[in-house]
Amino acid sequence: MIAIADSGSTKTEWCLVEKIGQIHSRCFTPGMNPYFQSEEQMTAMIQQVLYPQWTGLVIDAVYFYGAGCAFPEKNVLVEKAIHSCWSVPVEVNSDLMAAAHALCGTxxxxxxxxxxxxxxxxxxxxxxxxxxxxxxxxxxxxxxxxxxxxxxxxxxxxxxxxxxxxxxxxxxxxxxxxxxxxxxxxxxxxxxxxxxxxxxxxxxxxxxxxxxxxxxxxxxxxxxxxxxxxxxxxxxxxxxxxxxxxxxxxxxxxxxxxxxxxxxxxxxxxxxxxxxxxxxxx
Known part of the structure; x- marks a missing residue:
């Protein structure tokens, strides 16, 4: 099962997807923007708001797209926040790449x-x-x-x-x-x-x-x-x-x-x- 996140500065939509493409569940949390938030702030949100909703679920990878995620040094902060709860591969991309993947596909x-x-x-x-x-x-x-x-x-x-x-x-x-x-x-x-x-x-x-x-x-x-x-x-x-x-x-x-x-x-x-x-x- 993979997790996909689409994040703006005000809210983030998270979606758990089975390998066959079926949606397991969706949830919303406050937004994560590494341009405006510290690693500590994002980590606290993940641990306090998201993790309790997914406790006990097996997640294989996280694909995170967000505003403020256009620079590698900022993306690392998001990766570390997610890794505080799940030791799985994490890929962080910009909201523009989210548009490209969602609209154009391949x-x-x-x-x-x-x-x-x-x-x-x-x-x-x-x-x-x-x-x-x-x-x-x-x-x-x-x-x-x-x-x-x-x-x-x-x-x-x-x-x-x-x-x-x-x-x-x-x-x-x-x-x-x-x-x-x-x-x-x-x-x-x-x-x-x-x-x-x-x-x-x-x-x-x-x-x-x-x-x-x-x-x-x-x-x-x-x-x-x-x-x-x-x-x-x-x-x-x-x-x-x-x-x-x-x-x-x-x-x-x-x-x-x-x-x-x-x-x-x-x-x-x-x-x-x-x-x-x-x-x-x-």
């Missing part, structure tokens, strides 16, 4: 993430061949929840959206210009704060100015990221993430504009990861 394709942040790569079925740096929500992250929220707030405060819509937005979330600036510039995790407004965009997607806001951000993601990959017009373009999933009607229009081949559009990578390991471990 085929060549372009794998994209559109969630709170955004990312992408050209994957050849075995490894990432090219990657355009996402640069974060200040310099990049086009199409992400954080950027969509940033654009929504900016357009409201600069009177670029209908006045009635701006008023509804501010009242719905009980916002003031001062509270917005406080959260964005002085409080931690402004990207999460900005992304929290995405449901408002989804609810008002029938408003032309809202539709255009989302469309332009997706257009920028495709133009500044996907179109930069060698052979982008030859391979399917896949997406994972809540923003891609809930706004896929807009996303498909942008892909059509650039004559790109749409691939899978999934809300989360776990089901694709299970299929991937079922295939590669046969």
């Amino acid at each position: 085929d060549t394709g372009i794998a994209c993430i559109l969630g709170t942040g955004s990312n992408s790569c050209l994957y050849d079925g075995k490894e990432v061949k090219e990657q355009i740096s996402p640069l974060g929500f200040i310099l990049g992250d086009e199409g992400s929840g954080a950027v969509l929220g940033k654009l929504l707030i900016g357009d409201c405060l600069k009177r670029q959206l209908p006045a009635s819509l701006c008023q509804e937005f501010m009242e719905t979330y009980q916002l003031t210009p001062a509270s917005i600036l406080e959260h964005v510039y002085k409080k931690p995790f402004p990207n999460r704060y900005l992304a929290s407004f995405v449901p408002f965009l989804k609810e008002h997607l029938d408003v032309e100015s809202v539709f255009q806001l989302v469309y332009r951000s997706f257009d920028a993601f495709i133009r500044r990221n996907v179109m930069q990959y060698t052979g982008h017009d030859r391979y399917p373009v896949h997406f994972v993430g809540s923003v891609a999933f809930y706004f896929q009607s807009v996303l498909r229009q942008v892909l059509e504009k650039y004559e790109l081949t749409p691939g899978k559009i999934e809300k989360a990578p776990m089901d694709g990861l299970i299929l991937y390991y079922n295939k590669v471990r046969k």
Whole structure:
């Protein structure tokens, strides 16, 4: 039996999978991000929250994918935390590799993430061949929840959206210009704060100015990221993430504009990861 983990900064989904590909169980724990957490903090979480749920189970290997797991020196911290409970092979990869494995499997394709942040790569079925740096929500992250929220707030405060819509937005979330600036510039995790407004965009997607806001951000993601990959017009373009999933009607229009081949559009990578390991471990 193997364990697969898909981790963000706020939560981790763990899935135990039998060798024949059947799911034994799923559970959730707080997120593990070695960029923000120490080895001691992650070890405590594993020992106190995850291990009690899996006591007595025989686990042969752990495949961990997570935000902040793009550097070997950080990945070692995750390995050590897991090894504190299970002396088994542990493989740690980035959330981008999770997208590649879940969406492309063993085929060549372009794998994209559109969630709170955004990312992408050209994957050849075995490894990432090219990657355009996402640069974060200040310099990049086009199409992400954080950027969509940033654009929504900016357009409201600069009177670029209908006045009635701006008023509804501010009242719905009980916002003031001062509270917005406080959260964005002085409080931690402004990207999460900005992304929290995405449901408002989804609810008002029938408003032309809202539709255009989302469309332009997706257009920028495709133009500044996907179109930069060698052979982008030859391979399917896949997406994972809540923003891609809930706004896929807009996303498909942008892909059509650039004559790109749409691939899978999934809300989360776990089901694709299970299929991937079922295939590669046969």
